[in-house]
Amino acid sequence: MADERKETVGVGLIGLGVIGTGVVKVLSRNADVIEQRLGFGLRLVRVADLDIETDRGVDLDGIHFDRDASALIADPSVDIVIELIGGYDVAKGFILEAVAKGKHVVTANKALLALYGKEIFALAAEANVDVAFEAAVGGGIPILRSLREGLAANHISSVHGILNGTTNYVLTEMERTEEDFEVVLKRAQELGYAEVDPTFDVDGIDAAHKLALLTAMAFGAELTYKEIPTEGIRGLAPIDFEMAREFGYRIKLLGIAKCRRDRGGNERIEVRVHPTMIPAGSMLASVDAAMNAIEVRGDAVGPTLYYGAGAGEMPTASAVVADLMEIAREIRRGGAGPVAPLSYMPDHLIAKPLVPLGELRGRSYLRFTAADRPGVLAHLAGALGDQGVGIESVVQPRGVEPGACVPVIVLTHPADEEALRRALEEVDRLADVMAPTLVIRIEEDL
């Protein structure tokens, strides 16, 4: 692979969609600064995409451009393969094909890595090549490098991330305009902030993919995407934002991962994605629109936070090209980089037990949808009290139109999730309760 005499390192790009086009732009427009930092150049020698017709507004003169990804991977002038087609099987196939040919790989494919990372990284280590993926989490934010190297001397205790720009945009807009979820989502789709099928984003799946990678890197825990309890933002209504403001909170879809040591020194991982109320004055609460931010706490460094655009053509391309530059340096040195891709050496990346959701403890915001008749509050309070869930405050919002249904808002004292779950099962069976209760967890310590 290494050829010390070459003036440039050769790059092949599979997938000329939005991000791929951004990569072409960055490599061309910023060739000067890339070379000034590296001491040599990166050269895009080949691009493969099924669509070779559409004009992407980038100049591909002198670059071999066809549909043949396998030929790109086999091309001896390609030292690093960029995979930007997304999805599972085909992308995985190309990545493993590149690895088998001794090519380094850069990808932004969080879904693939969250599910198949273990296998992919093992094969890459065997082949002595890098699989780099800074762009997979937080777009252009160098969060993975920071976890892997900048904070490497720390026992990480927690990660709290706004990991999905689409949902943060929708939440910010719902708060600002006091409109319903569906109205705001539709506008986000028209503006290109949300996909036609928004499921991956609004149901928290994309955030969970990213959280799986962060959790592994923070705690040396095996990738556990499938086990991450995940709730999206579909259930939220304008009144929840109004109440949050009154209580001094903002609502964010957070990916949360914490490491807890029991008395025997054994580590257990607490991990989940859900809408969360966080103090309005916290750094994370200031993160608006489609921006992302990740707060990471370490035992030495304390709280740190990383903020930036979590998606989009150019920010994501910024991260892809940063990975290319790092790998290109390693190619000059004749091998793969010395830093473990998931931050811990493979034999220290071990399965760590998850804390069952029921054991979590915290305060919650509850919105009951109750019949507007006397005695309802007593029934609700009774059901909560039966399970030991203490009530901190109850609010019956003003300005609600009189009718059969009214919202009743309860802030609980700290309670076990299991007790809360049992209480809500009981509540939702009450004749007075007209719809499932909405729960938003409160994270106080941010």
Added chain:
Amino acid sequence: MADERKETVGVGLIGLGVIGTGVVKVLSRNADVIEQRLGFGLRLVRVADLDIETDRGVDLDGIHFDRDASALIADPSVDIVIELIGGYDVAKGFILEAVAKGKHVVTANKALLALYGKEIFALAAEANVDVAFEAAVGGGIPILRSLREGLAANHISSVHGILNGTTNYVLTEMERTEEDFEVVLKRAQELGYAEVDPTFDVDGIDAAHKLALLTAMAFGAELTYKEIPTEGIRGLAPIDFEMAREFGYRIKLLGIAKCRRDRGGNERIEVRVHPTMIPAGSMLASVDAAMNAIEVRGDAVGPTLYYGAGAGEMPTASAVVADLMEIAREIRRGGAGPVAPLSYMPDHLIAKPLVPLGELRGRSYLRFTAADRPGVLAHLAGALGDQGVGIESVVQPRGVEPGACVPVIVLTHPADEEALRRALEEVDRLADVMAPTLVIRIEEDL
């Protein structure tokens, strides 16, 4: 230097003060996670300090501890030398002695690097050793790595940093308590947030040292510490915070560096440290107490921000040990790391002309100290108008005790710094004006 067979990499520490003690703690308490991430251990083999009597509450059993820094540097079991004594001549001597002996160096000494970095890095490159300094800017925040690697594919356009924890603590407290600067500073000194001699912090010198390093790394500009226009926070009064709040701003001591390209494509650097009003809703405005944050904008990535503790025993030690880990990996590979210390290859780290302060253009907050008599405002407005400085609004704060002196607050329209300077010279000569006018620049676009 490299010895592939060694189980651990040997570390020598010069300077067992607050940060040095933190490094001993991190290396010992976090030895497990350090080894799990590296695949091998770091071993502190030797410590040198003039004071070998004081108990620092750390266990130095089995570690050679004496006053002899030169013997430490010469010790063949020491692969990496940590310099944490601070100051100029002695520290520089030890660093160059280590470099001459082929030892890698880790330092937190921003003052030294801002002044003598060019010489030090050149000698290190010649000797094929690393001089790492993540701890020199932003304490535990991995900001230098992020600039050097995470954002390496970008033309950086601006850096805005809250770079000094002491001043940010004082500003936050002045805002919260509405007390005078001297009162808050005294409390900060009692609490250990400020030094007995606070000059380096409150006059902006420490921030300017850090800004010099950031500017070099962001723009490939030679270190220019001595040329950075620097104003501290001594002139601020409680009324300034009250006014800032009314106008929707917060006051922060910012280090600001921007890169401007003229029509010929030539780059000029705008760089300065001064108290600044920034929008209350911006991320930087949310940074309170002794925390630091740096906002960096790149042409591909857009705005990004990095937040954390900018000083203190353990956060700074976190950065020092991160550098040790990176260098230790390189030692295993037989040389220095491939990344240029100031982000650009030495031949691309060139002197770039500074934009003269007078050419800067922006809005300003002015606090005049005027005699309480009729016609004063007309004189002030006249002096500003004569120089073409437009007035956006004038406020005569309520609740001021009647007397000979009153504050008059003016927000200007965008104006050239040079015009403003001339106007203020004229104003401060007016018989009605009883004290020099306070200027706080406004940065709108954050």
